[in-house]
Amino acid sequence: MVSRHCRHYFSHNFFYKYGHMHDHGYYKEYLYHPPPHPKKKKRKPRFSRKTMAFITKALFNNILRRFIHQDxxxxxxxxxxxxxxLFLMVHSVDRLGIWHRLPVVLGLIYLAVRRHLHQQYNLINVGETPSGVRFSPGDYPYRTADGSYNDPFNEGAGSQGSFFGRNIMPVHQTDKLMKPDPMVVATKLLTRTQYKDTDKQFNMIAASWIQFMIHDWIDHMENTNQQVELIAPKEVANKCPLSSFKFYPTKEFPTGFYDIKSGAKNIRTPWWDGSVIYGSNKERLQKVRTFTDGKLKISEDGLLQQDEDGIPISGDIRNSWAGVSTLQALFIKEHNAVCDTLKKEYPDLNDEELYRYARLVTSAVIAKIHTIDWTVELLKTDMLLAGMRANWYGLLGKKFKDTFGHVGGSSLGGLVGLRKPVNHGVPYSLTEEFTSVYRLHQLLPDSIHLRNINVAPGPNKSPPLLEEVPMPDLIGHKGEKTLSQIGFTRQFVSMGHQACGALELWNYPSWLRDLVAQDIDGKDRPDHVDLAALEIYRDRERKVARYNQFRRALLLIPISKWKDLTEDKNAIEVLKDVYGDDVEELDLMVGLMAEKKIKGFAISETAFIVFLLMATRRLEADRFFTSDFNEETYTKKGFEWVNTTESLKDVLDRHYPEISKKWMNSTSAFSVWDSPPNAPNPIPLYLRFPSS
Structure with missing residues (x-):
């Protein structure tokens, strides 16, 4: 059925180009053609497609296969x-295991080539796409409540209720859902035995930030008409907080595809649209708005307002905790400050217009902070600092872009400000594999170390410890009450000065194995869940490949023995106990935690590869970061606001200037605050070599 909002129909000027997506089904790419020119005699191609395919195969069979891993x-x-x-080039570097030790320029080339390969072979559409109709972007110069009308050729792409895509073809595991038992895996390999942190690299604000983003991007629709029960086997029953637990399975929907017959749907909007504070539909948006001067609701103490049931009022409040709530409150204040500035600059703007412009600006600020501030602390190397800044500003850099605007393609000018969005022929979505590699609950500690902010700071602006608050007191409804007693400033300063947990084996919080889960409206469910075991089950249920197959599909060299994964003898012993000698059975999440980390990386290399692909996609596929990233769409003042905001510290300084001035010694708000600021480096970024 043609939407009444659509103004332009495909006529003879539009046609479909069907292409085979690497044996993953067909996709449609809509192309516009101007009125036909006088006919010219077509030049016959020198080689037919069949001939080229034959040459490739012959070349591969006779030459390339000698240098390539058989898998x-x-x-x-x-x-x-x-x-x-290109693959041979990347693969040769991988076999030497040196890509992260390359000089910055060579490393960026490696990452660009690898990203290109994944864009070609690891973006798989799930679900049917509309055909024959497009809408005019000029009719929707703002972010809609449910994420629709962003992609001009697919009004539903990235909207609430759209399918999760795939980076890897589904791997059916119906006969392996319980092999090995998820509660055995959780107990023997995941559960925290002794807390391990990230030292000074990453703090609890950083841990809260990625949860803040997950609440913006992804959540699976569940089948609430049935329940699954997991029962602790005898061998681990006395070590499991729950002897059994029940939960809703992921709801499956038919896709209409031949290769991928069913898929799951996202109840959040996967665009970088700030839905964590605005909601993913019109109903939630109505609850958070004041309908005065474009603003959102917030309490006088700077924290989230609560309804009559004590449930916080914000865009997404399901399964949350105090750390996420403080970030939601901070960015509600940011939105409202943008509204005040725009109203002063453009007094004729009405409530709806102020809200729409402020949402565009605030969403872009969040995306920018994640790209050039949070991520460079997560992957603390010069190569990734250069790479992430190139994603936003291009290789020509910020000064050039601020002066001359976007020049050149994505490499020189950056992804942000491209002339048109790019989806590589696959409608935008976030993927099941993306969801899996962002299972990062090991970042959470057992308690928050509350600091005394009523006294003068100590060395390196460090406030003295006041008390430890157990994490169970900071989650859900109880957490909101505790946070109201602590206050925004004390909570934020305390999180800033506390390192978060390391992503390693035996570091999954035990308190998350007896958790009160919530419905989508933030109300507690009666059944407690063992989240560690549930996460193992979810990957299998959603047909996500296990660790070794996952690596192969991402063109990463697989492991052949446990020693390839880790040098920890104790870990190898327990891995053998749980999985035997079959490395192919290793669950993805366990592999990601066991994997040797690259120096400076808080996440595994395997997880990073998915990040490399999808971090780019979130920017380049969104027209509000590409063709509509301009003064006309954002307003001149709003565009300036985005361009002059470089970090979370900038946002914090706007609303709580005393916090960073008094309590933050570090350069980034995401590293532990008593760490020294980044030392100046006289060597230009692109000319640097990694430290040994």
Whole structure:
């Protein structure tokens, strides 16, 4: 059915280009053609497609396969000649294990080539896409409540209720859902035995931030008409907080596809649209708005307002805790400050217009902070500092872009400000594999160390410890009450000065294994869940490949023995106890935690590869970061607001200037606050070599 909002219909000027997406089904790319020119005699191609395919296969069979790991022979034989050679280049570096030790420029080339390969072979559409109709972006120069009308050729892409996409074809595990038992895996390999932190690299604000983002991007629709029960096996029953627990399975929907017959739907909007504070539909948006001067509701103490049932009022409040609530409150204040500035600059703007412009600005600020502030602390190397800044500003840098605007393509000018959005022929979505690698609950500690902010700071602006508050007192409804007693400033300063947990084996919080889960409206459910065991089950249920198959599909060299994964003898012993000698059975989450980390990386290399692909996609596929990232769409003042905000510290200084001035010694608000500021480096960023 054609939407009444659509103004432009495909006529003879529009046509579909059907292409085979690497054996993953067909996709449609809509192309516009101007009125036809006088007919010219077409030049006959020198080689037909069949001839090129034959040449590639012959070249591969006779030459390339000698230099390529046998697990990739089939994948490479189906690539184009250029991609096959690009893969050979990347693969050669991988076999030496040196990409992260390359000079910055060479490292960026490696990452750019690898990203290109994943854009070609690891973006898989799930679900049907509309055909024959498009809408005019000019009719929707703002972010809609449910994420629709962003992609001009697919009004539903990225909207609430759209399908999760795939980076890897689904791997059916119906006969392996309980092999090995999820509660055994959780007990023997995940549960925290002794708290391990990230030292000074990453603090509790950083841990809260990624949860803040997850609440913006992804949540699966559940089948509330049935329940699954997991029962602790005898061998671990006395070590499990719950002897059994029940939960709702993920709801499956038919896709209409041949290769991928069913998929799950996202009840959040996967765009970077600030839905964590605005909500993912019109009903939630109505609850958070004041309908005065475009503003959102917030309490006088600077924390979230609560309804008559004690449930916080914000965009997404399901399964939350005090750390996420403080960030929601901070960015509600940011939104309202943008409204005040725009109203002063443009007094004729009405409530709806002020809200729409402020949402665009605030969402862009959140995306920018994540890209060039949070991520460079997560992946603390010069190479990734250069790479993430290039994503936003391009290789020419901020000064050039501020002076001359976006020049060149995505490499020189950055992804932000491209002339048109790019989705690589696959409608935008976030993926099941993206969800899996962002299972990061190990970041959470057992307690928050509350600081005394009523006394003068000590060395390195460090406030003295006041008391420890157990994490169970800071989650859900109880957490909101505790936070109201603590206050925004004390909570934020305390999180800033506390390192978060490390992403390693035996560091999953025990208190999350007896958790009160919530409905989508933030109300507590009667059944407690063992979240560690549930996360293992979810990956299997959602047909996410296990660790080794996951790596192969991402063109990463798989492991052949446990020693390839870790040098920890104790870990190898327990891995053998749980999985035997079959490395192919290793669950993805366990592999990600066991994997040796690259120096400076808080996450595993395997998780990083998915991040490399999807972090780019969130920016380049969104027209509000590409073709509509301009003064006309954002207003001149709003556009200036985004361009002059570089970090979370900038946002904090706008609303709580005394916090960073008095309590923050570090350069970034995401590293532990008593750490020294970044030392100046006289060597230009692109000319640097990694430290040994």
């Amino acid at each position: 990739f022979h089939e994948a490479v034989s189906s690539m184009t000649i250029i991609d096959a050679f």
